[in-house]
Amino acid sequence: MSHIRGFSHTNIPTTRNVADAPLGMRHELADLFFHPFRRIMGRMDEDDFYQIISQSLGRVPEHRPVGGPRLAASELIEEAEWPRVYDLITRIWLEFQYNPDVQQDYREAVNRILSGNHVVWELDNQGHFHRVLPEEVEIQIDAAVQELSDARFASALHLLDEAMKAYNDIPRRDRDACANMFDSMEAVAKIVYQKPNDTFGSVLEHVTRRSLLHSGIVRALAAINRLRNGNFGHGMTTPFELTGAEVDFVYVSSISGMLLFARTQRF
Numbered sequence: 487m488s489h490i491r492g493f494s495h496t497n498i499p500t501t502r503n504v505a506d507a508p509l510g511m512r513h514e515l516a517d518l519f520f521h522p523f524r525r526i527m528g529r530m531d532e533d534d535f536y537q538i539i540s541q542s543l544g545r546v547p548e549h550r551p552v553g554g555p556r557l558a559a560s561e562l563i564e565e566a567e568w569p570r571v572y573d574l575i576t577r578i579w580l581e582f583q584y585n586p587d588v589q590q591d592y593r594e595a596v597n598r599i600l601s602g603n604h605v606v607w608e609l610d611n612q613g614h615f616h617r618v619l620p621e622e623v624e625i626q627i628d629a630a631v632q633e634l635s636d637a638r639f640a641s642a643l644h645l646l647d648e649a650m651k652a653y654n655d656i657p658r659r660d661r662d663a664c665a666n667m668f669d670s671m672e673a674v675a676k677i678v679y680q681k682p683n684d685t686f687g688s689v690l691e692h693v694t695r696r697s698l699l700h701s702g703i704v705r706a707l708a709a710i711n712r713l714r715n716g717n718f719g720h721g722m723t724t725p726f727e728l729t730g731a732e733v734d735f736v737y738v739s740s741i742s743g744m745l746l747f748a749r750t751q752r753f
Contacts, residue, residue, distance in 0.1 A: 490518060490595040491602050502618050504604045505657060507568035511603040515571065516560040518595050519578055532556055535578075539563065542577045543570055572607070572615060572656050579613040589613075607656065616654045626741050633748040634670075638677055642744065645670035653737060660733045661726040664718040667737050668710070671744040678747050686711050698750065710739055 491514075519535055536555030540547040543566050551558030563571060575596055582589035590611070597608045607615040619627070627650070634643040649666035652659040672686045681689050690708055693699050713736065718726060728736065 490521075491598040502601070502604050502606045505606050507566075507571035507605075508603050509564065511599060511605070512563045512566075512571060513560060514599045514603075515575065515596070516556070516563050518592075518599065519559065519574075520556045521595075535559065538577065538581070539574060542574050569656050575609065576613050576615070579609070607654070614654075615656060616650075617658070623738055623741075626738070626745065630741050630745055630748075633745060634674070639674060639748070642670045642673035642677065645673060646744075649737070649740075658730075658733075660728060660730070661718050664714070664728065664733055664736045664740075665720055667740040668714050668718075669720075671740040671747065674744045675747045678750060699746070703746070706739075707743055710736065710743070 519539065520532055532555045536551065536559045537547045539559040539562060543562055545562055548558065563574065566574070579589065579592065582592055593609050593611065593613075600608055606617050608618050610616055630646060631643070633639070634646060645666045649663050649670060652662035652666060672689075675686065675689045676682050676684060679689055679692055681692060684692075687708070690704055690711070694701070694704055716722075717724075717728060718736070
């Protein structure tokens with residue numbers, strides 16, 4: 487499937503800002519879904535894929551669709567609510583689970599199409615979507631997961647996982663992403679400084695009294711804590727108002743904070 491966007495895929499966009507399923511992308515995906523997989527799989531034909539697409543989108547397949555199965559499927563994909571288009575991508579993924587080479591080809595082709603349309607997600611090697619982040623941030627996330635693999639950080643790792651699920655969800659659950667990632671950082675700080683029942687503010691006061699971190703870093707962490715208390719803390723009744731870019735700031739800052747705490751000594 488290297489011929490899917492075989493020329494234009496080298497021109498990868500520097501920014502991805504589309505949290506949608508654009509019309510043109512839908513038709514590209516329809517073409518991909520009807521790639522002659524039957525020649526590789528030895529069992530599927532266009533009618534099979536039309537039925538899968540129809541039923542996956544909650545529609546009853548027509549016995550003899552007007553214009554043929556490819557056109558009918560394309561029209562269904564065009565009409566679907568945009569999150570359902572991504573549901574369909576993961577559903578088709580399952581058809582190739584017993585042929586890893588084809589599954590990998592399918593994944594790469596999907597990601598070329600998503601990238602070419604500036605879509606913020608890509609398909610991973612488990613058939614799930616994750617939001618594409620700058621490489622430096624991806625490295626930080628991987629490092630955080632590694633640091634929190636220590637058994638003492640089990641609760642913080644669970645919160646980190648929940649934050650990542652919310653951040654990668656379609657559509658993104660911004661408030662949950664912010665709240666869980668901050669809570670993960672807070673949990674790490676409480677564990678490192680052995681303050682399980684204290685607030686994050688109290689932990690920062692302890693850090694300040696002992697001069698354990700640079701005062702400017704502590705002020706920055708305290709500012710994010712105030713932002714949490716007023717904007718996305720659990721139990722808040724006020725409307726969530728952070729923009730997408732502001733959510734990214736909280737998300738990435740909290741990851742940096744948990745790495746900072748996890749790599750510091752206990753006092």
